[in-house]
Amino acid sequence: MTPIVIKTIQFFLSLSLLIVLHELGHFIPAKLFKTRVEKFYLFFDIKFSLFKKKIGETVYGIGWLPLGGYVKISGMIDESMDKEQMKEEPKPWEFRSKPAWQRLIIMLGGVTVNFILAVVIFIGLVFTYGEEYIANESLKDGIWVTDTTLGNELGIQTGDKFLTIDGEEVEALSQIMPGLLLGNQFTVERNGKIVEKQVPVNVIETLSNNKEKSRALISYRWPFVISQIPKDSPNINSGLQKGDALVRMDGKEVVYKDEVAPILEANKGNKIPVTVMRNGKPVDLTVSVTDKGVLGVVIGMSPEQYKEEGYLEIRTLTYSFWESIPAGWNKGVKVLTDYIKGMKKIFNPDTGAYKEVGGFAAIGGMFPDTWNWPAFWQTTAFISIILAFMNILPIPALDGGHVMFLLYEMVTGRKPSDKFLEYAQMIGFFILIALLLFANGNDLYKWLFK
Template sequence: MTPIVIKTIQFFLSLSLLIVLHELGHFIPAKLFKTRVEKFYLFFDVKFSLFKKKIGETVYGIGWLPLGGYVKISGMIDESMDKEQMQQEPKPWEFRSKPAWQRLIIMLGGVTVNFILAVVIFIGLVFTYGEEYIANDSLKDGIWVTEKSLGDELGVQTGDKILSVDGNKIEALQQVLPEMIYGEKYTIERDGQVIEKTIPVDFIETLSEDREKARFISYRYPFVINDVPKNSPNADSGLQKGDAVVEMAGTPVEYKDQVIPVLEANKGKEVSIKVMRNGSPLDLTVSISDKATLGVVLGMSPEEYKEAGYLEIKTLKYSFLESIPAGWNKGVKVLTDYIRGMKKIFNPDTGAYKEVGGFAAIGGMFPDTWNWPAFWQTTAFISIILAFMNILPIPALDGGHVMFLLYEMVTGRKPSDKFLEYAQMIGFFILIALLLFANGNDLYKWLFK
């Protein structure tokens, strides 16, 4: 199967699971409080259904429009806009006849299930696979900024040690870029001095201009030969696998970032180099191509990097009991980071709104090949997004219903059905506008980027 087919299958599998469980979050408390549920649908059944079957008082079905799902609860102003039912006298089994606290639990059920599901997935992942990361404080000579223009925009350079973002210590190298995206200030160590810097307000927009270069912060690679192909111009130079280049054209070097400018300065020339082989220095002569390359393959395994003292890879294993708080903390962290990201989106100066995506963006989050850990990781993340988006106080979303219920519980006055109908319509148009904007962004990126 092609990558796009694999991504599509994962997207619909994940979305279907999340929608069904979200709606179960409403369905179960509704049934517990003896509230009639007329429909339980995966996807929307505009005009017709792909499948439907009535069991008891509820019709279960699958719609053809994959924009979500719903449960139709009797006596509730929702997506169905069933005005005829609302004009009749309230029945004991209807939503509107139940106490406010019961209605509140019914409405909070979906987002609660979404967040709990994400935490359960994270618990399963850390228990099954543990966690592995490069310890940020183990990088003895700091980071490598692979794209100088982005580094200059942010104010970091190769060799810097990034200590914290917004006062929070960076434990894992993999955390650096996400924290920079969400953060406002960061602290680095440069040439023995600790410096605090401000993250440019439009840094997200700068990153979005060239997504292929977005991951511009890495650990520094030592210039160690992994292979010298037979067709290489340096096949007969004496270079061997395992040679570590420590001097080139009279310039001391250790890392790839130090070698690159020397190669650029000596394109098309023969230069002398010094390598360390089995702990002993060796002088050689190599040819540099017109493209500033040696025609060799570089690289060491993570274990070799670790053994050489360049970095430390930490592996955390959890017992089942230990995985519970670890999974919870991960869920809270993902939710917190997403809220931080939303704050950026609502600030036009950041340009983050340009990164808002629709179905294509969500589908693109899944890997090109079938990978269960990556699938579940992405599903957990989307589940938290759904929880957060649904609790926003927008009429037509769960959060809109919760907002009106809280108003009723505080004031003792219930909003009129007519007011709720108008609010539902306004909320519906807001959601349509957001949907068009997000998917329009996807289309724009596909056409022009």
């Protein structure tokens, strides 16, 4: 199967699971409080259904429009806009006849299930696979900023040792880029001095406009250790060997690829002296630099070699079942907190983050292009958090809109009129359509013009 087909299958599998469980979050408390549920649908069934079957008082079905799902609860003003039912006298089994606290639990059920599901997935992931990361403190010579121009715009340099982002200690290399995207300030050690920097307000826009360069902008520094000399290399007969570690080039001491690159650039087409370490001993050689400023060799080490040579430390955290529960919970809370930070950036026009809002294509693109269960579940948990947050927003037609009106009723003792709720539902529906068009329009624009 092609990558796009694999992504599509994962997207629909994940979306279907999340929708069904979200709607179960409404369905179960509704049934517990003896509230009639007329429909339980995966996807929307405008005009017709792909499948439907009535069991008891509820019709279970699959619609043809994959924009979500719903449960139709008797006596509730929802997306069905069933005005005729609302004109009749309230029945004991209807939503509107139940106490406000029961209606509140029913409406909060969906987002609660989404968040709990994400936590359960995270618990399963950390229990099964643990957590592996490159320890930030083990990068004794700091990070490698792969694009100098872009790094300067963000205020970071090769060799920086990240200490904190927004006052929180940076423990893993993988924390740095998300931290810069969502944070406001950071502290690094640079040339032996502590430097405090503000994250540029338009950091998301800057990285978005330079996607290719920003994908691997921050990395650990690669020691210049030869792993392969191709047969067509200009240095096949120079005396270089697999495993040689470059320590001096053109009279300058070097260790890392980022230190070697400018020397090669300055010596295009020339032969220059180098010193390599081989089996613990220095060996002097002369090498050829191509017109493109390369040696024509492959460099790299295995993670184990990096660790053995002291360039970095890969830490693996393992959890017992009981330890995985708080770890999964903390991860769920962290993802939700980070997402809220991201939403704040989106609503600030100065950040340009609104340009990165995406629809179904963007969500589908989050899945790996090969089948990978850990990555699938990680992505599903993240989307579940998104659904929980988006649904609790105080927009009429979303769960959060219903919750907002219920809280108003509980505080004031006055229930909004059915007519008001109908108008609010319509306004909320148009707001959602506008957001949907904007998000998916962004996807289309990027596909056509970027």
